Amino acid sequence: MDPNDIRIPASEMMAFCAGALVKAGATSPDAQLVAYHLVMANLTGHDSHGVGLLPAYLKHAVEGLVDVSAEPDITHDKGAVLKIAGHDAWGRKAGEFALRAAMKKAGDLGLCAVTLSDAHHLGRIGAYGEMAAQDGFSALFFVNVTDHDPMVAPYNGSDSRFGTNPVCIALPPTGTKPAFLLDMATSRIAMGKARVAANKGLRVPFGSILDENGAPTDDPSGFKSFEQKGALAPFGDHKGYGLAFAAELLAGVYSGGGTIQPGNKRRGGIRNQMFAVVMQPNAFDDPAAMERETDAMWEYALASPPADWDSPVVAPGDPERSLRKRRSTEGLPMDVETLKQMNAAAEAVGVTERLGS
DSSP, X not given: OOTTOEEEOHHHHHHHHXXXXXXXXXXXXXXXXXXXXXXXXXXXXXXXXXXXXHHHHHHHHHHTSSOTTOOOEEEEEETTEEEXXXXXXXXXXXXXXXXXXXXXXXXXXXXXXXEEEEEEOOOOTHHHHHHXXXXXXXXXXXXXXXXXXXXXXXXXXXXXXXOXXXXXXEEOOXXXXXXEXXXXXXXXXXXXXXXXXXXXXXXXXXXXXXXXXXXXXXXXXXXXXXXXXXXXXXXXXXXXXXXXXXXXXXXXXXXXXXXXXXXXXXXXXXXXXXXXXXXXXXXXXXXXXXXXXXXXXXXXXXXXXXXXXXSOOOOTTHHHHHHHHHHHHHOEEEOHHHHHHHHHHHHHTTOOOOTTO
């Protein structure tokens, strides 16, 4: 915990973000949904996808880079395949619409492959994985981003050619174990983490970003205040690069929304495409046997003696659950620079309240 951070209660942050979004043109229900999505990202420890994005969202609403009145719809429904058009609607709204349509079909057929095109920023993809798991489904998500310049360099490259292209895998809880949730960017760090570090004047792991000349560095200052000078590096070298490339093709090509290659428009917004496979686990095997095997593997993996007894082995999803519980009580930790950016952006759309005052 940074001693200079200011703690803001989640409820106060929700009200502030929703109020600013309404001032920028969002309907009240949409504003509440988007604000909830941002605050939940902070509550789970993913500050890079949380309320610090509010200035960008407000800017996009004012400039028409998100259609505040758009409604997503189904454009293709054949067998186990669905295609959803986002029409530049708010990302959380379009993402939830696509997921719920896919879960309905997967409940009937056992699985569903769904694409989503032209949605505003989907935010933390793990939120959709959690939704699927809570409803008893397993799901795999691959996401790309268009409408702005790339952020991530290819392996052995020196400038950016990809988005952070997240991948998420979720499995439902068993009778004794919580949901499995793997949610990761295919860059070593998310763009938002570089921005937060720059705002705080902190360093990042060396080699996780490249400077303007393509050299590895630990200085994120080129990413301060939504600027971009340099590039993020792929995680795992060629492995992360390969996953980023796969997400680009699966999400961008199969959805019809396009990839980040420069033949497609870059207006300066955030537009996501998604490819997901949603599965009803009971369609694959005996549910009781599957739960027993899941529990056994969970227990086996977590029983490994930790290399550092202060850092025990945990399952994917455990850190988010732990932080959500803690931050729900203590409030969201916010650095002064991010609060300043949020207050200035909200003031520009007519909000008189101030966070952290």
